[in-house]
Amino acid sequence: MGKKRKKQAQQKQPPTLSPRKQLIFRIVMLAIPVLFFVVLEVSLRLAHYGGNLDLFTPLKSTVHQYKMVNPVVGKRFFFTQSTVPTPNNDVFLAQKPENGLRIFVLGGSTTAGYPYSPNIMFSRVLHFLLKKAYPDRYVEVVNTAMAAINSYSLVDFLDEIFREQPDAILIYAGHNEYYGALGVASYESLGRNPAVIYAYLKLKKWRTFLLVRDGVVKMKQLIARIVGGRQKVDPSATLMERIVAEQQIPYHSKLYYQGLQQFERNISVILKQCKRRKVPVIISEVVSNV
Structure with missing residues (x-):
């Protein structure tokens, strides 16, 4: 009898949760x-x-409330460098006036006026000429350019520029396409797959992603120091010199065409988005960067 009960107990199944549980x-x-x-x-x-890595940050005044180009916005794209480029401190009204004429200028170091004074930037000259041509308009020409960035950065700025009601966007870019941040020949790179880079531009808005990114970068730098020793950095080198990964880009090489495709693809993205929002775009040919 005892053996039978023991056998029955062994055959009992464990209780199962109801579907709801x-x-x-x-x-x-x-x-x-x-x-x-x-x-x-x-x-x-x-x-x-x-x-705060917003493209524009508030700047309070005693008369009006203004916004300015964020001086640390370059940290979006430079995650391995101790120093990052800074844009010029262009300021504009937070609330666009009814008679406002607002133009945003996009580009790299040449557009930012490097290596000369900000007063020599062509955007300042354009601002002066437009004020003379349209005395009844409140003219604002906002220069968002900075050194060592390329067309990926311009794509990334676009949504924030649209929120500021631009009347036109002026692009003077192309010099930094290979070596600028996220470029195909840059040290500040995530590879050459555009889908990966576009995903990064979206994900970097999340602080958790930035935490993971910074952890990976520090780990890579630690491993590099252990394996190759501490590399000496030339204090006189420009930021562009420090982020060059591929010094030679042979004409008609695979890398050469990847850079061209990168620029064409990003400019196409910009033009399509501007067309959708009915914002005129002015693209200037580039001249010698010397």
Whole structure:
């Protein structure tokens, strides 16, 4: 009799959860990692991790409220350098006036006026000429250019520029296409797959992603120091000199055509988005960068 009861006890199956409880269990298990990343993201934002990387930041005045080009916006694209390029401190009204004529200028170091004074930037000259031509308009020419960036950065700036109600966008770019940040021959690169780079431009808005990115970069730098020793950096070298990965780009080489395709693809993206929003685009031919 005892053996029979023992056998029956062994044959008893463990209790199973009802379908409703199973559903709740699955939801909880899925919610735990999501909740973790939500808490992490909120905590990083409260701690201001990564700083404010908006293209435009508010600048309060005693008369009007203005915005200015963010001096640290270059940190979006330069994640291995100790120093990053800074744009000129162009300022514009936070609220566009009814008679406003607002033009945004995009480009690299030549557009930013390098190596001369900001007062020699062609955007300042354009601003002066437009004020004379349209005395009844409140003219604003906002220069967002900085050194060592290329067309990927221009694509990234576009949505924020649209929010500021541009009457036109002027592009003077192309010099930095290979060596500028995220370029096909740049040290500040994520590879040569445009899908990966476009994904990065979207994901960098999340602080959790920036935390992971910074961790990976520091790990790579640590491994590089262990394997190759500490590399000496020429203090006189420009930022562009420091981010060159491929010094030679043979004419008609694969790398050469990848750079051309990169520029054409990004300019096409800009033109399509501007056409959709009915914003005129002026693209200037580039001259010698000397």
